[in-house]
Amino acid sequence: MVKILHDKDADLKVLKGKTVAVIGYGSQGSAQALCMRDSGVNVIIGETKMLNKVPNKSWQRAVADKFKVMPISEAAEKADIVQILLPDEWHGPVYANEIKKHMKKGKTLCCSHGFNIVFKQIVPPKDVDVIMVAPKSPATEERKAYLAGFGVPGLIAVRQNPSRNAKKVALAMAKAMGFTKAGCLECTFEQETYEDLFGEQTVLCGGLVELMKAGFEVLIEAGYPPEMAYFECVHEMKLIVDLIYEGGIQKMNAIISNTAEWGEYAVGPKIITPAVKASMKKALKEVENGEFAKKWLKESRGGAKTLLAKRLALGKHPIEVTGRKIRAMFENK
Numbered sequence: 061m062v063k064i065l066h067d068k069d070a071d072l073k074v075l076k077g078k079t080v081a082v083i084g085y086g087s088q089g090s091a092q093a094l095c096m097r098d099s100g101v102n103v104i105i106g107e108t109k110m111l112n113k114v115p116n117k118s119w120q121r122a123v124a125d126k127f128k129v130m131p132i133s134e135a136a137e138k139a140d141i142v143q144i145l146l147p148d149e150w151h152g153p154v155y156a157n158e159i160k161k162h163m164k165k166g167k168t169l170c171c172s173h174g175f176n177i178v179f180k181q182i183v184p185p186k187d188v189d190v191i192m193v194a195p196k197s198p199a200t201e202e203r204k205a206y207l208a209g210f211g212v213p214g215l216i217a218v219r220q221n222p223s224r225n226a227k228k229v230a231l232a233m234a235k236a237m238g239f240t241k242a243g244c245l246e247c248t249f250e251q252e253t254y255e256d257l258f259g260e261q262t263v264l265c266g267g268l269v270e271l272m273k274a275g276f277e278v279l280i281e282a283g284y285p286p287e288m289a290y291f292e293c294v295h296e297m298k299l300i301v302d303l304i305y306e307g308g309i310q311k312m313n314a315i316i317s318n319t320a321e322w323g324e325y326a327v328g329p330k331i332i333t334p335a336v337k338a339s340m341k342k343a344l345k346e347v348e349n350g351e352f353a354k355k356w357l358k359e360s361r362g363g364a365k366t367l368l369a370k371r372l373a374l375g376k377h378p379i380e381v382t383g384r385k386i387r388a389m390f391e392n393k
């Protein structure tokens with residue numbers, strides 16, 4: 061049984077007098093920097109003024125949010141704790157060019173996803189602390205929960221601990237972002253990285269999207285109106301998941317009809333068959349043996365052409381076309 065850590069287990073004083081450089085003011089960077097600053101932590105932002113030859117909106121946003129914004133290398137030099145919140149596929153090159161030279165003895169390197177440490181895109185010097193502080197949530201929800209006086213759950217991990225203080229720093233950062241209000245688990249870098257990649261591929265993003273698309277396609281191919289299929293297979297998903305979030309599967313089952321509950325038991329396992337579970341096991345293996353990471357980094361270094369083509373194609377899929385139409389209708393009300 062893992063121990064769940066709460067506010068009482070963490071001490072914000074550990075961060076007193078320390079400067080945290082948040083590198084990358086995107087989804088996570090902005091949410092984490094704002095929460096930490098609101099909790100009294102001294103936060104500076106390391107960003108890139110021009111990105112892909114155009115002015116970087118994230119830089120401008122950080123300035124508008126009244127942070128001290130500076131080039132990544134300068135922020136890494138000034139900071140005691142360097143929290144890298146760039147897209148995972150860019151940590152390696154940016155670390156090598158701008159951060160590495162500033163990772164001097166006594167500093168802390170932090171991230172919110174262990175990908176680059178586990179798959180060795182970053183190999184930090186032995187005399188720096190290496191920690192992870194990761195929300196188990198999308199960034200927007202993290203900030204909303206913090207502003208509501210609560211927080212989302214989080215994970216912490218310690219990889220290198222020459223200062224003997226690394227866990228206290230990780231916990232203090234987790235507290236500053238509200239994670240210890242909801243509850244924080246301590247894990248290893250490998251556990252977080254493998255579990256996170258597996259979850260997003262097979263259940264949360266990959267699995268969910270393909271499930272909804274398959275259901276939607278079956279209905280429209282059988283001649284049902286796309287709007288009805290959308291309500292059924294996509295829109296209602298949130299309402300159902302909200303019930304599970306609030307009270308587990310049994311709460312959802314208690315609220316849906318007996319007919320729906322019976323369908324869940326009788327038909328569900330015929331859809332998510334043992335073959336699906338076998339595919340999930342294969343996906344987990346490819347995450348654990350580095351195969352997935354190798355392919356993704358290759359795709360990204362090659363200009364992410366397949367990713368961009370898939371992104372474009374999805375926008376044209378009837379599920380998205382119908383969704384846009386339905387949301388516009390809601391907004392006109």
Ligand code: NAI
Pocket residue numbers: 084085086087088089107108111116118119144145146147148150154171172173194195197198199200
């Ligand atoms: P993001 O996609 O929002 O990008 C962050 C910023 O990095 C951008 O705003 C941009 O200014 C900068 N950037 C982009 N490409 C760059 C490049 N080539 N060179 C220099 N700077 C560049 O990143 P996101 O989604 O916030 O992810 C950051 C980290 O947080 C990742 O490690 C991710 O796994 C982790 N994470 C993200 C979550 C989320 O809700 N998005 C949830 C949990 C963890």
Ligand code: MG
Pocket residue numbers: 256257259260
């Ligand atoms: Mg995830």
